[in-house]
Amino acid sequence: xxxxxxxxxxxxxxxxxxxxxxxxxxxxxxxxxxxxxxxxxxxxxxxxxxxxxxxxxxxxxxxxxxxxxxxxxxxxxxxxxxxxxxxxxxxxxxxxxxxxxxxxxxxxxxxxxxxxxxxxxxxxxxxxxxxxxxxxxxxxxxxxxxxxxxxxxxxxxxxxxxxxxxxxxxxxxxxxxxxxxxxxxxxxxxxxxxxxxxxxxxxxxxxxxxxxxxxxxxxxxxxxxxxxxxxxxxxxxxxxxxxxxxxxxxxxxxxxxxxxxxxxxxxxxxxxxxxxxxxxxxxxxxxxxxxxxxxxxxxxxxxxxxxxxxxxxxxxxxxxxxxxxxxxxxxxxxxxxxxxxxxxxxxxxxxxxxxxxxxxxxxxxxxxxxxxxxxxxxxxxxxxxxxxxx
Numbered sequence: 001x002x003x004x005x006x007x008x009x010x011x012x013x014x015x016x017x018x019x020x021x022x023x024x025x026x027x028x029x030x031x032x033x034x035x036x037x038x039x040x041x042x043x044x045x046x047x048x049x050x051x052x053x054x055x056x057x058x059x060x061x062x063x064x065x066x067x068x069x070x071x072x073x074x075x076x077x078x079x080x081x082x083x084x085x086x087x088x089x090x091x092x093x094x095x096x097x098x099x100x101x102x103x104x105x106x107x108x109x110x111x112x113x114x115x116x117x118x119x120x121x122x123x124x125x126x127x128x129x130x131x132x133x134x135x136x137x138x139x140x141x142x143x144x145x146x147x148x149x150x151x152x153x154x155x156x157x158x159x160x161x162x163x164x165x166x167x168x169x170x171x172x173x174x175x176x177x178x179x180x181x182x183x184x185x186x187x188x189x190x191x192x193x194x195x196x197x198x199x200x201x202x203x204x205x206x207x208x209x210x211x212x213x214x215x216x217x218x219x220x221x222x223x224x225x226x227x228x229x230x231x232x233x234x235x236x237x238x239x240x241x242x243x244x245x246x247x248x249x250x251x252x253x254x255x256x257x258x259x260x261x262x263x264x265x266x267x268x269x270x271x272x273x274x275x276x277x278x279x280x281x282x283x284x285x286x287x288x289x290x291x292x293x294x295x296x297x298x299x300x301x302x303x304x305x306x307x308x309x310x311x312x313x314x315x316x317x318x319x320x321x322x323x324x325x326x327x328x329x330x331x332x333x334x335x336x337x338x339x340x341x342x343x344x345x346x347x348x349x350x351x352x353x354x355x356x357x358x359x360x361x362x363x364x365x366x367x368x369x370x371x372x373x374x375x376x377x378x379x380x381x382x383x384x385x386x387x388x389x390x
Contacts, residue, residue, distance in 0.1 A: 007178035008207035009033025014162040015353025021169035034177035045313025048155035050347035052118035069350040080168035083161035092246035103142035180218030226274040234309040240301025252294040321383035
């Protein structure tokens with residue numbers, strides 16, 4: 001009976017375990033997660049969105065799989081999942097552009113996304129003003145809007161349901177940390193755990209999030225993934241009750257969306273780079289310096305706005321091309337990767353978990369061809385650039 005050891009038990013590790021237990025119940029699946037509270041994991045600290053508006057076809061296909069999985073979550077996970085509904089709100093995403101050239105690019109991307117099953121529409125300023133009369137659009141040429149299959153959902157519900165269903169099918173969660181991997185040529189022979197020591201297995205899966213590169217270095221392998229801090233602000237703006245607003249990706253660099261009568265908003269820091277993996281201190285100055293002025297300029301009702309809570313999480317940022325690195329490592333036959341999602345790992349977890357499980361059980365991708373996201377492109381220095389990073 002083969003044993004699979006998964007380093008990292010948040011949403012991607014849970015998804016791999018879930019699909020493995022369904023595709024091959026004879027496997028022994030052990031998930032090693034240092035923090036069962038998930039207090040600082042990227043899953044818990046995300047903005048919990050899903051969208052089809054990506055610039056690469058493989059990412060659109062992943063989202064098409066993900067939205068159907070999330071919408072029909074209880075059927076997929078069954079009673080053992082214990083989560084009857086993920087509270088999906090299909091408010092959509094709205095990507096705004098200030099230029100006619102940007103509008104033409106949005107049109108080309110929307111055609112590709114629709115060909116793959118999305119419903120993306122490109123709206124000019126007049127149509128945007130009619131649909132969203134509370135928005136200030138004098139500087140906007142057009143916007144790409146997803147009227148269905150895009151929105152927000154329960155991030156921790158997704159994790160809990162996958163984990164519960166995997167455990168009910170025999171997967172084991174071990175509270176420990178994988179410190180390193182022992183490598184002998186083209187195979188990983190064991191993982192070194194912080195508490196339990198050396199743990200042999202037949203197959204290893206790296207789902208270690210922002211810490212994934214350190215795990216690879218322990219085996220003499222390089223991975224272009226680093227932690228980058230993102231601060232999210234919970235904003236109370238009593239005069240901005242646009243509850244049906246989409247998630248707006250603004251040309252100023254901020255994003256904003258409604259959340260239970262309030263708003264979530266964030267931006268990328270002007271100076272962006274790797275952070276300490278233990279640093280979760282919010283970058284509070286971003287509110288006054290960038291986020292609030294952009295909110296005020298874009299939508300009515302933000303003259304009176306205050307931050308009632310803020311938190312910082314980490315992107316597992318792929319410095320090569322901001323796309324995930326997934327699947328079997330070309331140089332190590334029994335090592336599989338689910339790393340470098342650069343901010344869209346939550347929504348991609350259902351499809352990626354299934355894909356890696358298919359590679360392990362069947363030897364290849366089956367449901368979706370995820371080979372464009374494989375490690376080989378990293379070794380070859382061939383970026384697959386994803387432009388729609390939020």
